[in-house]
Amino acid sequence: MAKLNDPNAFLRSLFDVAVAAADPMACVPAALGARPSGRVVVLGAGKASARMAEALEDAWGPQEGFVITRYGYARPCKGIEIVEAAHPVPDQAGVEATARLLDIARGLGADDTCIMLISGGGSALLCAPADGLSLDDKQKLAADMLASGMPIGDINGIRKELSAVKGGRLAAAVHPAKLVCLMISDVPGDDPGDIASGPTVGHAGDADLAARTLANWNVTPPPAIEAFLRAGGAPVAADDPRLAGVENHIIAAPAQSLAAAARMAEDHGVEVRLLGDDLEGEARDLAAAQAAQAIAVAQERLPHAVVLLSGGECTVTRRGDGIGGPNAEFTLAAAVALRGHPNIYVLACDTDGVDGAAEVAGAVAGPDTLALAEAMGISAEAQLNENNAHGFFERIGAQVVPGPTLTNVNDFRAILVMP
Incomplete structure (x- = not known):
């Protein structure tokens, strides 16, 4: 199980625990x-x-x-x-x-x-x-x-x-x-x-x-x-x-999987703030709102890590011709809203292993996501406007691809705020 000193791997571990809780x-x-x-x-x-x-x-x-x-x-x-x-x-x-x-x-x-x-x-x-x-x-x-x-x-x-x-x-x-x-x-x-x-x-x-x-x-x-x-x-x-x-x-149901992830986070000394297991809405709008919440948590300057957990089902209104599902779009929109904040990491994945129509569960993003993309000549904002979140995260190597998980309790989102 990943340690907290590797935030992206820790978020992936939370997702894996959530999926395991819903294993038939x-x-x-x-x-x-x-x-x-x-x-x-x-x-x-x-x-x-x-x-x-x-x-x-x-x-x-x-x-x-x-x-x-x-x-x-x-x-x-x-x-x-x-x-x-x-x-x-x-x-x-x-x-x-x-x-x-x-x-x-x-x-x-x-x-x-x-x-x-x-x-x-x-x-x-x-x-x-x-x-x-x-x-x-x-x-x-x-x-x-x-x-x-x-x-x-x-x-x-x-x-x-x-x-x-x-x-x-x-x-x-x-x-x-x-x-x-x-x-x-x-x-x-x-x-x-x-x-x-x-x-x-x-x-x-x-x-x-x-x-x-x-x-x-x-x-x-x-x-x-x-x-x-x-x-x-x-x-x-x-x-x-x-x-x-x-x-x-x-x-x-989603609540059980969020509870399992919450228990794991608490076992690692992370404070858990549950935002709900039934959140809906446009993925990019929900991402902007939760990014703002995460920034507010960071401004509390707590001595311990905090994770914001949520579930539900986001939607995407197709605006461009890219490849992207709601979880990848949530992650990309959150990264754009966070603008490289040095203490905040994001994961959003579908628990069935398929985000939209792509054989990808979702993606992770952290403080270096935008800088890494910029160094490769990739505009995160442009990719978001094209609904090309899967393409964006594939190019920077930040997709989460578990394969068929053989269960389905909808979206799992975790935003980790490090001290």
Whole structure:
């Protein structure tokens, strides 16, 4: 474990501890209990779902089942079939896998038990366009919403209106079997209806609201989607009798990972100031605000180090043509705001190991970041304006690339103020 005299490595250790706290191999067995009698079928979707399936089989032995995860996130399971599809924009493999999953769900009987494994990423991986909509429609809308800066809660609300599997529809398909859903939360507030767009949670439906939300964020939907929203869908409400008795359990969440990082920091004599586990907003704006907080802490001239910890989900409004996700953009914007402050170090990473669409978790920055870039002829401000944070940190060698972490409790941010 890194020592405090290497601030960048110490921040990376905090991130690693946060990820480990959400490892399905630890949290799934603790939530399972005894295996139900009779036929048990495991279904699931999300970036952590294959690891969740692996953990379940580690506890119960080989099981019957079918789980969809992101490319590169599969795990070796003994009985549960694992398939991979695209994220964050869905693809044909996801459509075909979701059709198979729905067929299995609809084939369950009243004496069967379905264990559902759901984690962040399930919104893209569970892709079943509602009648009259195409994969092309869903792909274009998904890409445009992600580029608009729209909050994830609004994105998921729109997804529910356009899906044959989200917003409680998967739970309805499982009926009359007993359904127990284990969830790893990646959404601010940990609302089960927002995790993977709530495939096992009823949704009242509001097509008019979805259309207004798209307009408010200047997103023009494809004509078929616009017409579908005008006509309205067929929601599965929370009081639908097919959802009676469904059990939804959140087994890991951002707060637990922040708490684990906080314990490690305190063990090293670092004062912890928690800023919240559900922060949202434009990445560069949140970075500027937290940089200002860090500077204020430095001005306290404390004899010990202080770390500001936060979680949640930032967004990026695409302004340029660069490559950058919200965590890398947060780090770059913080570095620009800090202007080489000699005592402050920053890390922002996504706990799933993927920041935006790049196979990079995020980045670290410190007092020498801007000077190093300037010596290489790189303007941090220009790169920020182009949304090219990943390109910036790749060139100066400050990316955090853990590979697939096999879990997902959203963004992890730590700003270390040294004495």
